[in-house]
Amino acid sequence: MHELSIAYSLVQLAVETAEQNHLKKVEALRLKLGVFSGVVKEALEFSFDIATEGTIIEGARLIIDEIPLKIYCPQCEKEYVLKKPVPVKCPKCSIGTDQILEGKEIELYELVGG
Amino acid sequence: MSQAIEQPRIVKIRENVLKKNDILARELRKRFQEQQVYVVNIVSSPGSGKTTLLTEVLARLSQKFNVAALVGDLATENDAHRLEQSGAKVKQITTGTVCHLEAQMIEDSIKNWDLNQLDFLFIENVGNLVCPSSYDLGENLRVVLFSTTEGEDKPEKYPTIVNSADIAILTKIDLLEAVDFNKESFYQSIYQSRPNMKVFEVSAKKDIGINQWMDFLIEEKMKAFKKMEV
Numbered sequence: 001m002h003e004l005s006i007a008y009s010l011v012q013l014a015v016e017t018a019e020q021n022h023l024k025k026v027e028a029l030r031l032k033l034g035v036f037s038g039v040v041k042e043a044l045e046f047s048f049d050i051a052t053e054g055t056i057i058e059g060a061r062l063i064i065d066e067i068p069l070k071i072y073c074p075q076c077e078k079e080y081v082l083k084k085p086v087p088v089k090c091p092k093c094s095i096g097t098d099q100i101l102e103g104k105e106i107e108l109y110e111l112v113g114g
Numbered sequence: 115m116s117q118a119i120e121q122p123r124i125v126k127i128r129e130n131v132l133k134k135n136d137i138l139a140r141e142l143r144k145r146f147q148e149q150q151v152y153v154v155n156i157v158s159s160p161g162s163g164k165t166t167l168l169t170e171v172l173a174r175l176s177q178k179f180n181v182a183a184l185v186g187d188l189a190t191e192n193d194a195h196r197l198e199q200s201g202a203k204v205k206q207i208t209t210g211t212v213c214h215l216e217a218q219m220i221e222d223s224i225k226n227w228d229l230n231q232l233d234f235l236f237i238e239n240v241g242n243l244v245c246p247s248s249y250d251l252g253e254n255l256r257v258v259l260f261s262t263t264e265g266e267d268k269p270e271k272y273p274t275i276v277n278s279a280d281i282a283i284l285t286k287i288d289l290l291e292a293v294d295f296n297k298e299s300f301y302q303s304i305y306q307s308r309p310n311m312k313v314f315e316v317s318a319k320k321d322i323g324i325n326q327w328m329d330f331l332i333e334e335k336m337k338a339f340k341k342m343e344v
């Protein structure tokens with residue numbers, strides 16, 4: 001389970017950002033988590049509580065937005081959001097593609113604090 | 115410094131959580147590129163025949179090239195010792211309970227190495243098909259390994275690692291019939307997450323496919339550093 005490592009990286013990044021922005025308290029963090037990020041949501045939520053202990057983030061809520069796979073189909077020359085991550089195929093013409101535009105991110109994108 | 119009191123503030127960030135690893139991996143990749151070291155990151159489950167295959171490949175490549183390997187082992191394992199039988203330079207990275215290698219561990223391990231003397235660096239990741247997928251190690255090629263003994267549907271259980279890899283290797287191909295392995299299902303299972311992925315079928319025991327994989331690596335190395343040799 002590498003979610004604990006990810007959680008520590010997340011907390012470190014959040015603490016640094018909070019300090020840079022002079023936040024005294026952080027109420028919530030918003031994270032974008034791609035379906036192909038390799039991170040299990042529940043495991044990350046569990047690890048997050050452990051990783052925040054004793055930091056200014058402790059007690060903050062982790063809000064995870066799951067990001068589906070967005071691909072580019074070279075045949076249709078269009079982008080599609082896939083309902084399911086696999087198969088990685090164009091939903092219109094069924095051609096397989098390795099051009100993934102979204103769905104791999106582990107991205108902290110918002111801090112809510114005071 | 116006037117600060118709003120009791121006013122909730124929203125700070126927009128948009129920052130990759132593994133930013134530090136990614137930055138370090140990028141630096142490593144640049145160094146490897148400058149020194150023309152071709153780096154292969156190998157991921158698999160335990161027992162997939164990774165160490166056996168790698169020992170064989172290291173021994174063969176060592177006849178023509180300077181080859182080294184970094185081996186990620188949990189505290190309980192010792193694959194590094196087995197790999198040393200190939201004659202290549204081998205260094206163990208004991209990760210303790212950590213289930214993956216990170217760029218920092220690679221940097222620490224090669225600190226005193228003269229990369230200029232090296233042609234190939236193999237990184238045997240910790241045996242596990244989940245955690246290594248999130249961590250870039252600065253490699254040129256990521257290889258995911260499956261064995262016939264693991265069953266043909268294994269790749270579809272790990273779509274993320276399959277998608278993140280560049281090529282796949284199917285080991286213990288000599289046991290195909292003995293374990294009733296359905297190759298067509300296996301390829302379908304791979305293509306689910308990575309359409310048209312290149313797959314090598316090998317057996318270290320029966321010497322099948324190993325030279326083909328090796329030739330591929332040599333060719334890829336030449337391609338990767340071509341511009342610099344002109």
Ligand SMILES: [Zn+2]
Binds near residue numbers: 074075090091092094
């Ligand atoms: Zn299409």
